[in-house]
Structures are given as C-alpha cells and as structure tokens.
Amino acid sequence: MNVRSPRRVRSRRGEGDRLREEILNATEKLLIATKDIDAVSIRAVAEAVGVTPPSIYLHFAHKEELILEVCERQFAAFDAYIRGAAGECDDAVECVKAMGRSYIRYGLEHPEEYRFLFMSVTPEWAAVRVRERIQGLSGFGSLVTAVQRCIDDGAFASGDAFTVACGLWTGVHGITSLLISKPFFPWPEQEAFIEGCLDAYCRGL
Amino acid sequence: MNVRSPRRVRSRRGEGDRLREEILNATEKLLIATKDIDAVSIRAVAEAVGVTPPSIYLHFAHKEELILEVCERQFAAFDAYIRGAAGECDDAVECVKAMGRSYIRYGLEHPEEYRFLFMSVTPEWAAVRVRERIQGLSGFGSLVTAVQRCIDDGAFASGDAFTVACGLWTGVHGITSLLISKPFFPWPEQEAFIEGCLDAYCRGL
C-alpha cells in the first residue's frame, strides 16, 4: 500500500540544521534502544526521523561521520559520569581507584557505547577528532592530576604522571573490554576481581 | 565478456571436504593479505578459491561460522607464539613478564587477527567454542602455572593463581587493544611504556 510513513514537516528556510539535530537524536536513541550498532542503518535512522534516506546526506558526508558525531556526544556523557565519581574523595589514591571503578562501571552499564568509543579501531580520517576528544576529557585530566597528587604524596613512586595515567587507563580498559567482549569466560567474581586489580595496579606504582 | 574465472576441478565423490579446506586457507590468506576483515567477503573468498559464492554455504552455515573457524586457527598460531617466548626463562617473575611481552608483541604484529580474537564481541552461538579455545590455550595454562610459581616463591602475595592470571591477562590486553584501536593517541614511548606497565603489574601482586 506504500503508506507513506508520517512525514515530518519540512523545515523553514535557514532552519535546515533542525533536521541535523533530529537525525543525531534519532541515531543516539536507536543505538541505545537496539543496543546494536549494526541495527543503526541510514535507512532505519531516516525512517525514525520521518524522512527519506538521501536526506541524511544533506547533513553528513557518510554514515561513519554520523556515527562519529553521536560518539562524540557519548564521550561527553561518559566524561560526566567519571567526573561525578571522582569528586567525592580526599585521599589521592582512593580518588584514582574511584575513577577506575566508575570507568569500569560505565563500560559495563553501557557496553554498546563503550564498544564504540574505545573498542573499535578509529579510522584514519577521524583520528584527529577522536584524539582531541579523548585528550579533552576532563576525566583524563583529572586522572593525571590525581596521579600527580599520589606521586607528590609519596604513594606512587616518582615518575611521569601522564605515563602512569596511561598505564592505569590501559589497565581499566583491559578489564572493561574483556568483560564486555568475553562475558562467557569463567571470570572470578566480578566485584572482588575488579577491586583486586585496582589494588594491585596502585600498589605497584 | 563474462570470462569464467579459472574454475577449479570439482572434487571426487567423498572428497567434498577438500573444498572446505581450500575455503579456509583462502580466507586466512585474504585476511592476512588485505589486513582488513571487511575485505573478506563471501564473494571474494569464492573468487579466490575459484568457485561460486553459494558453494561456500555447502560447508559453512554462514559467514561468521567461516570466520570463526579461521579465528580458531589463529588461536593456535597465537598460542604457539606465546609458548615459544615463555620457555626461555628460569625466574618465575621473568617468565610471567616474558609472556606478557610476547602477548603484546603478537597483538601489535597481527592487529587484524588480534582484533578478531579478542576485541570483537563473541556472538552467543560461538560463546562455548571460543571459551573452550581460550581455556584450552596452553599459553593460558602456562601463565597460571607461572603465576603459581611466583606465589610459591613468595614473589607474589598469596592468592588464587587463576584470578591473578586473569588480572594479568586483562592488563596486557588493555595495553595491546588500546595501542591497536587508538594508535594516534600520544602514547609514551612504546617499549618503555610496556616494560613499565609489566613491572608495575608484577610489583603490585
């Protein structure tokens, strides 16, 4: 019957960017709802917005650009989450551990988003933007600061705070990503395992 | 002109499995040659073997099954690589570090394969097979053994060797996978960074 899906009203002149926003929102919603990046097709997004597929290309060069932009929004959400957890501690080492804990928790609670942000290989053309996003994360900055405090307090051996922060990042990323990608592995009891790893990492530094 | 690609000779009766082997070999070759999992399409594999696409489905239920089987071969190669490095050390802690080092090196030298083995979310239907593969890795067994030796020697605090091994695994995986997925990040100088992380991990245990 070719029942036209309820077309949305066309934007006024000069308000073309409204569609852009709607596309981004719809894509984000779809990603979260389906929990499956493969379900997020240009056609599905267009359908959700109430527009035809080619219209997407008026606002995004290609699919990956659209996804990347959604991804950048997720970075912000992620960052806010981490920062929230990091604020409530006075001991520097505790602060580092708290950030690690919340990093892992975020990943486990938002596996699809985490997968997208940190587990997929970033294409060449997006490298600069993604690097800037990661470096711009106030969470990462806070981590470096917290590590520096640990070093100053003598809790960590002296060394470069940035390097140490990178090591901690890879550490929590390893836990998060393997728990996401291989959930069926006979992991030790999760909470204790995570605490044990965080303790060991911090003790060794 | 529809020049028939040089068709391979049809297998004799009862020798149907020869095609299966040829498909697996071609897929593996393609994966290694193109270094791009997306380039490995059913059609490309069929072309490489000299057969039509539907023939693939005589031997594999779907594409992922084919890929999984190639993946299982890669597990064996990976395992051999790790074991090779682990054999040549007497000190238990050095042995653990050596395994970590070679784990990371393998990943960095075979990023596409590593991505496939450890960075992609294993689908439900493959979970059992993949879990068995990982647990069956003699490399993992060797790691647990080495960790146990460290504990017995008093180099590591007492604890469950399997749990500790899991922690070490997530640690080296974190380094490997982030270096692969975010190569543009301003990482510290690689070799020193890796050594530093390995040292810290072992010191903390």
Added chain:
DNA sequence: GCGATAAGTTATCGCGGTTAACTTAGCCGA
C-alpha cells in the same frame, strides 16, 4: 508574482549475505 535556492524526494547503482532451484559428474547395484 517571480525567480533563486534551501530542503527535501525519486529512482537507481553496486555490493553484500543468503536461498531455492537446477545441473552435472561419478559410483553402485541389477
């Protein structure tokens, strides 16, 4: 009211995985 142009749509391409239905070669028993 009229033309320029922003904001879309229609129609179509080529590629991917996958399936149903057909063909062909070789072995086995009468």
Added chain:
DNA sequence: TCGGCTAAGTTAACCGCGATAACTTATCGC
C-alpha cells in the same frame, strides 16, 4: 553396461545496505 541415486557444485534471484544523480517543491527577498 546401464540406469538411477546423490554428492558437488552452478544459476538466478531476493533483500537490505550505503551512496549518488537528478528531479521537485516550498519559501524568501525583491
């Protein structure tokens, strides 16, 4: 030796995907 069963493929096609070229339509400024 000949007929048929069946293993080992092929042909033709479907559907969904990302993407593009060419067309339409509504709105704004003059």
